[in-house]
Amino acid sequence: MTTKTLTSTTSVSSIIPALFAVVLGLGIITVTGHVQASTLHDAAHDVRHATGFPCH
Amino acid sequence: MLARILTSALFAGAAAGLIVALLQLFFVQPVLLHAELYETGALVHFGGDPVSAHPELPGLFDEPMRNLLSVLFTMLTYTGYALVLVALMSQAERQGHVVTARHGIIWGIAGFVAFHFAPGFTLAPEVPGVAAADVGARQIWWVATVATAGVAMWLIAFGGKLVSYVVAALLLIAPHVIGAPEPDTFTGPVPTEIGALFAARAFGIGMAAWVLLGAFAAYFWQTESARDAAAA
Numbered sequence: 001m002t003t004k005t006l007t008s009t010t011s012v013s014s015i016i017p018a019l020f021a022v023v024l025g026l027g028i029i030t031v032t033g034h035v036q037a038s039t040l041h042d043a044a045h046d047v048r049h050a051t052g053f054p055c056h
Numbered sequence: 057m058l059a060r061i062l063t064s065a066l067f068a069g070a071a072a073g074l075i076v077a078l079l080q081l082f083f084v085q086p087v088l089l090h091a092e093l094y095e096t097g098a099l100v101h102f103g104g105d106p107v108s109a110h111p112e113l114p115g116l117f118d119e120p121m122r123n124l125l126s127v128l129f130t131m132l133t134y135t136g137y138a139l140v141l142v143a144l145m146s147q148a149e150r151q152g153h154v155v156t157a158r159h160g161i162i163w164g165i166a167g168f169v170a171f172h173f174a175p176g177f178t179l180a181p182e183v184p185g186v187a188a189a190d191v192g193a194r195q196i197w198w199v200a201t202v203a204t205a206g207v208a209m210w211l212i213a214f215g216g217k218l219v220s221y222v223v224a225a226l227l228l229i230a231p232h233v234i235g236a237p238e239p240d241t242f243t244g245p246v247p248t249e250i251g252a253l254f255a256a257r258a259f260g261i262g263m264a265a266w267v268l269l270g271a272f273a274a275y276f277w278q279t280e281s282a283r284d285a286a287a288a
Contacts, residue, residue, distance in 0.1 A: 014150055018143040021065065025139025033132045036194050041205035046122070047129040050084040052172055052181040052258055054194035 057146070059286060065142040069135025072269040077130035081116060081123055086252045089113045094246040095185030101247050109249070134269055142166055142271045149213065157275040164270020165263070167211040168176060172262040174205035174228065176237045181258035183251045186244045189237035201231040231281050237276035 031042050033053040041055075043046075048055040090113060093099040101107045116123065142161060145155045155163070175198045182188060208224040215221065244251070 014057050014146065017061055018146050020058060021061045021139045021143035025065070025136045025143070026137070028136030029131055030137065032129050035238060036191065040189075043125045044129040046085060047080075047087055047133060049182060049184060049254075049260065050080045050126075050258055052127045052176045052179075052262065053131060054179065054188070054191050055182055055184075056188065056191055056197055 060277070060280045061139070061142050061146055064273060064280045068134060068269060068272035069138035070131050072138070072265060072272050073131030073134035074127070074179035076261060076265040077127040077133060079264065080130065081126065081288045083186045083252070084261060085116075085123070086113055087250060087257055091183045091185055091246045091250050091254060094175070094250070100245070103249045134265065135198055137167065137171065137266075138269060139274050141269065142277050144210070145274060145277050151214070153214070155274050156278060157271045160270040160272070160274025161267055161272070162213075163274060164266040164268065166213060166264035167270060168263050170206040170209050172266065173259065174231070175201045176255070176262075177233045178260060181255045183244075183246050183254040186251065187239040187242050189222065189239050193237040197231065197236045201236075204228070204231060212257075231285055 031040065033048055033051065035041075045055065088217040091110065093111060093113075094101065099107055099111060145160075145163065149155050178201075179194060179198060188194065204227040208227040209226075211224040215224065
């Protein structure tokens with residue numbers, strides 16, 4: 001009984017940090033690779049081309 | 057758990073990103089700068105006189121701010137990728153799969169296919185000055201293709217059933233059958249030789265980048281896990 005409870009708690013608590021990390025990671029990729037604000041675009045210009053993101 | 061993911065992703069992303077940035081500055085940037093001479097009209101080919109294929113290009117230290125920003129944004133981009141990669145590694149491990157640095161190399165190749173090669177297969181890495189459809193439409197296609205290819209790679213790696221492979225193949229092929237947004241007319245002023253070299257270099261560095269990222273991510277994930285286990 002105790003073991004069961006422990007296992008289910010562990011699995012719930014380990015998927016939420018992973019989800020958070022995925023969202024954070026995708027957020028960073030969106031900012032560096034996709035947001036079209038001109039300052040960001042100019043700063044990331046060469047990287048976007050070299051990494052294969054749609055740029056202009 | 058969260059601290060472990062964040063720490064290992066940060067180490068892996070920063071380390072891989074730094075190496076990749078240097079590779080890009082050395083191998084991709086000169087091709088990009090060469091293309092920009094045609095994009096801006098400083099050079100014109102097929103205009104009359106033959107144009108030298110080896111013009112004077114700005115050196116690595118002629119535009120320090122531009123190149124520093126490139127290094128910074130490459131490190132950030134690969135940290136973003138690393139966060140996704142390590143999070144997925146943690147889930148694979150939870151399902152009983154082993155993730156060592158050697159496995160990380162395969163993870164990296166799968167990441168390269170999902171994030172770089174699958175979208176680039178139809179929306180080829182763009183040299184500056186290339187004709188292209190609306191950027192918003194291309195971004196939607198890019199995100200959809202990366203998402204379907206990502207799911208496909210997971211199914212190939214962990215599905216284990218015939219139907220998983222079939223679904224994965226369909227997911228990999230579908231975006232390219234549907235087709236990416238394309239320009240109405242070709243207006244690119246850049247010679248095809250430069251465009252082809254640019255795409256080849258972008259893919260080559262991209263693959264090296266992802267192999268490094270996969271190996272580093274798995275290595276740091278293992279190291280951080282071992283440290284946690286020792287502390288517990």
